[in-house]
Amino acid sequence: MFSTVLVANRGEIAIRVVRACRELGMRTVAVYSTADRDSAVVRLADEAVHIGPAPSKRSYLAIPAIIEAARRTGAQAVHPGYGFLSEDPDFAEICEDNGITFIGPPASVMQRLGDKAAARALMEKAGLPVLPGSPGAVATPVEAREIAERIGYPLILKAVAGGGGRGMAVVRQPDALVRAFNETRAHARAVFGDERLYMERFVDDARHVEVQVIGDRHGRVVHLGERDCSVQRRHQKMVEEAPAPNLPPERREEMCAAAVRGAEAVGYVGAGTFEFVLSPTHEFHLMEINCRLQVEHPVTEMVTGIDIVREQILIAAGQPLSVRQEDVVRRGVAIECRVNAEDPDREFIPAPGLLTEFIPPGGPFVRVDTHAFPGWRVGPDYDSLLAKTVVWAPDREQALARMDRALGEFRVTGEGVRTTLGFLRRALAHPDFRSATHTTGLIGTMSAESVTRHQPVRAAEE
Structure with missing residues (x-):
């Protein structure tokens, strides 16, 4: 088992990994750019190392600086989170060459699946349906x-x-x-x-449904079920839920079995996601495979009770999966909303600024993954994600009510700062979403005027 893990990322996912390591009794090292000098993860980790100026290419993507930080602090493993270096096979190889364990799929697997066109052909050979x-x-x-x-x-x-x-x-x-x-x-x-x-x-009126898989170094692969990620702007997700609503049980079984079959075909190790496009007639086709932890992994954790980050770390240390397929039982419904510092009225352009107030919601079965706090400056250098609000309930109706309550409690203010809070509440109140008949075109077809007229909701920050 590792004694020290370096987290090669920032923001809420860096905090998420630090917490998982701490529960496993591991020491953690954070890396930070000049812009993140006062970040929450710097305060939370056991040690923090400055790796460069604000631009990502000179800090969070600067592989030599990260390897040197691992060497100096005695880190035996590196967790890349998501984004940045998480799907970079060269980084994985360099870690291994330096005697550092990369917490993720082997470089050879990432190379085969990182080329989307080649991965498409490989999965077609494995019998997965492709467009x-x-x-x-x-x-x-x-x-x-x-x-x-x-x-x-x-x-x-x-x-x-x-x-x-x-x-x-x-x-x-x-x-x-x-x-x-x-x-x-x-x-x-x-x-x-x-x-x-x-x-x-391209499939019109489609849904985006993905299957979470985990594989260990001993040849075992299990799936943790599927998530619906159809609420998107510019092909980027805003709302995710598990299980996918309005999905026939036989189709769910077929999709999950296909994902496991594809993972086994490439000897997949670690956490990964098979993303499918689902037609109005419930035909599904593979879109792509992500060789990393997904932003939306908490909804799967909430319905399965399985800590995916913990599994990643243990697998990287050579341990077998802690669960068999028959042990995976999903209960209830979980929904995640991404709260971004963006202006929905201006095509979701980033809206950075100094946070003067940041009060996340709480209450039963509400989880907020965030790195933000009052006094934190939301800068223009990185992704605009402020927080992930996740709720669980026994059924979808209760989950929607709980999410609306949670988003309504959220308080975010700051000079120049706008958020997606109000827009998220309006999207979740849309009749198509309420009836689970929504598609990836939901946000594109929503007009602020019609939604405001039929579903008046006051945004918490307004």
């Missing part, structure tokens, strides 16, 4: 046109190295393809350093 699309990366707009004629419209362009909802573009008409291809390729080059794109048929 019609390109056999690999698409080199030119001319090739894109030829493939589009075969798979039809609408279609979606995706960055091969993409993730986090970035590097995507939906194309509905042939005359929009070339421009979308060039713009998405340029975006992929700038964000991911890899301009390669692939194409898939």
Whole structure:
């Protein structure tokens, strides 16, 4: 077992990992940029190391600085959280080369699944359903046109190295393809350093449903059930719930079995997620595989009682999974809302500033994962996530009532700071969400005027 773990991340996920390590009796090391010098995780961890200035490339993505911090503090393992270096096979290899355990999938697995086009082909070979699309990366707009004629419209362009909802573009008409291809390729080059794109048929009125899997180093893989993540803006999730509502039991079993089959096919180790698109007729197809912990993992923890981060750490230490598939029992309903420092009235642009008031909700079966506090400056350098509000209840109706109450209790104020609190309450009050007939297009079709007229809710920060 490890005695010291370095957390190569920031914000609420860094705190989440520190807490799991502490419960296992492990010493923790936080790393921080100049902008995060006064962050909550710096105060919480046993030791903290400054690794560079605010820009991520010079701090949280600076691999030499992180390895040196691990060496100096005697850390035997590194937990990358999510984002940043969590899906970087080069980082995993460098950790191993330096005698440091990477808490996550082996570099070889990340390499096979990190290339989205290659992973798609690999999973198709393993028998998972995939959407019609390109056999690999698409080199030119001319090739894109030829493939589009075969798979039809609408279609979606995706960055091969993409993730986090970035590097995507939906194309509905042939005359929009070339421009979308060039713009998405340029975006992929700038964000991911890899301009390669692939194409898939796009499913309208679809839902986004994902399956959580965990595998150990002894060949055992289990699933922890599925989550619905259909409430999104710009392909980025805002609300997640487990189990997925309005999903036929036989389809749930098929999706979960497919995820386990795919994980076994690549020798998956650690926590991972198989993301599926679900059509209105409940047909499902694989979208992508994420080789890391997901932001929304708490909803799965709440309904299963399984600490996923704890499992990650124990698996990395060589221990077998603590549960068998038959031990995984889900109870009740959990919902997570991401509270971001963004302005919903201005297309969700970031709204940073100094927090003068930050009072999270509480009460029975309410969990708030956050790194924010009064006096904390929400800066422009990183993701705008302030907190994840998670609730559990015996059924969906009670869970929705509890979430509305929790969001209504939240108090966030600060000069220049706006949040998604009010918007989240309106989205959860929407008739389509209440009836579990919503799709990934919910937010795109919601107008602030109609929602305000039919579901008047005063945002806590307004």
